[in-house]
Every structure is written in structure tokens, then in C-alpha cells.
Amino acid sequence: MAEEIHHPHNLMVRAVLSDLAEATSFLQQHLPQEVSQALNWSTLRLLEGSFVDEDLRASEADFLYQIEHVSGEDSVWLYVLLEHQSTPDRWMRFRLLKYCCRIWDMSFREYPDQRELRAIVPLVFYQGERSWSYSSEFADLFAASVREWPGVPHFSHGLIDQSGIEPGEAQGDLKVRLMQLLLLAAYHPERSWGDLVVELLDTLSSLPPSGGVNYVRVFLLYLLHTQDREGIESFQDALRRRAPHVGGDLMTYAQELEERGKIKNQVAVIEGLLQESIGWDVIERVTGVNEAQFQVLKQQVESMNE
DSSP, X not given: OGGXXXXXXXXXXXXXXXXHHHHHHHHHHHSOHHHHTTEEEEEEEEEOOOOSOGGGTTTEEEEEEEEEETTSSOEEEEEEEEEOOSSXXXXXXXXXXXXXXXXXXXXXXXXXXXXXXXXXXXXXEEOOSSOOOSOSBGGGGSOXXXXXXXXXXXXXXXXXXXXXXXXXXXXXXXXXXXXXXXXXXXXXXXXXXXXXXXXXXXXXXXXXXXXXXXXXXHHHHHHHHHSOHHHHHHHHHHHHHHOHHHXXXXXXXXXXXXXXXXXXXXXXXXXXXXXXXXXXXXXXHHHSXXXXXXXXXXXXXXXXXX
């Protein structure tokens, strides 16, 4: 089902980490203590935009937060890079430094007369099939004999490697825990994640919606997009046993996804026929869809991808 949606990881993680209370829970858990204590967490806000290379947005997502220092003298940027790749990438440090430079470039466009660079605290969030095996120090990309030479940049990042955690080790507030568990389940479906996810979803379903987002729906749709049929059926059984009201939602979403898939396939077929210069009289006889109906279907597909 993962092929039916563009970047399912991005959509779920962005929904959760756009909630500033959840983002605070997540960041405080993973930042160094001396950094966390130096920040005024009530001032945290998420900025718009992405600094990731265009051709890498299927495998990376990024989040830039601004937060004030407790001194009140300046603000700091917290930059989270979410790595979707299933295996570690030694060149991620190089890309991360490029992304930080793009953030500083942005700051000069906004404040051309600044006298100092604003601090960026970079964090890489990785949850792949294998544990992260590379150094977090940029200088380690150079030969050992020249690492201490003048001109070799010394730059390091924080690392959140959750590839090896067990389901019960996920920490943070409710939605952050669910986010981590479902990412874990996507890469490691063999781990016993189902009962704990059901328990947390049951708790979440009893809470009032926050920020206008139906988070139960967000998590269930992600699960449908990233699990195979056997995994979905096993999870459905757990829902029936422990939270049947949530299980009904799962089947509704599964039917909705199936209908979306049919519409997208129909649009793709018709677009293929049009590229072959086949006229609408033939297309309508073959598909049962006329030109006006096709435009409606295209609009539906566009809304699905938003």
C-alpha cells in the first residue's frame, strides 16, 4: 500500500511534529541536557519551508524550529532531518551541512545587516533496518592525516537512532510515542508493536481532537500505507479484541484507500490514452468516462495528494 501515497512517513511525522506540545516532548527527550536547559520552551515555533535537495525529498524530510535562549538575548534554530532511508548514509553529514548553510543564507535575506550567525542545533532522526554506523563529525569524512588541518570544517550533529529500540522503549507524549512506534513497525514489522499501538490509539481516541487534526485517522492511514496484508489483518484482530470502535475506523479507511486507488488508476489510464492521441469518443466507450467527468476525477486526485 505504500505506493498509493507520496511520502507517507513525511505526512505522519509532519502532522505530529507540527503540534508544538508534541514537538517539545520529542525534542526535550533527544537534545543534550545543557542545550535543552538553555532554551525557553514556551517560545518554540515551527517555521515554514524545506532546505532538502529536491531530488531527495522522497527519502528525507526536515523541520526548522525557532526558540528563544533563556537569556532572552537571541533565538536559536533547532533543525530536525528525518532520514527515511533503510540503511545509514555516510554522506548525510555533507548534506546536513549544506542544509544548515541554506538556513543561514535565508537569514541573510531577511536580516542583511546581522553581525553574528544564529546558532543551529542539528538533529538527525533515523529509524532504518540497520543501526546507524557512521560518525556524527563532519571532519571524519576527510583522511585522518588532514583532519586537524586549518580549513577542515569541524561540525557535528545529534543523532536519534531508533532502529534498534523495542516498542516499549519509545518515549515522549502520546502522539510522539505512536509516531515512533509506527515508524518502527514500518521498518521492523516483526517486532511486537501491535498491542501497544492499539492501547495508545484507544487512549488517543478518547481525547478531544487537537488542532483540527484527526490523529487517529493519521496513524491508521499510515499503518495501512506501510504494512502488508498480513500485518494489517493481525493489527485488525488486535483492534477487535481491545478497541473495536477504533477497528471500525480502520476498515472505513481501508475502503477509502481502495476507492482512491481505483480513481487514480482510472485517471492514469485515461491520461495514457490521451498521450496516444486517442479521441474522447473512443475513451468514453472504453472507460465510460467523458471529458467533463475526467476533469472532476483529476481534481479528486489532486485533492488526495494535498
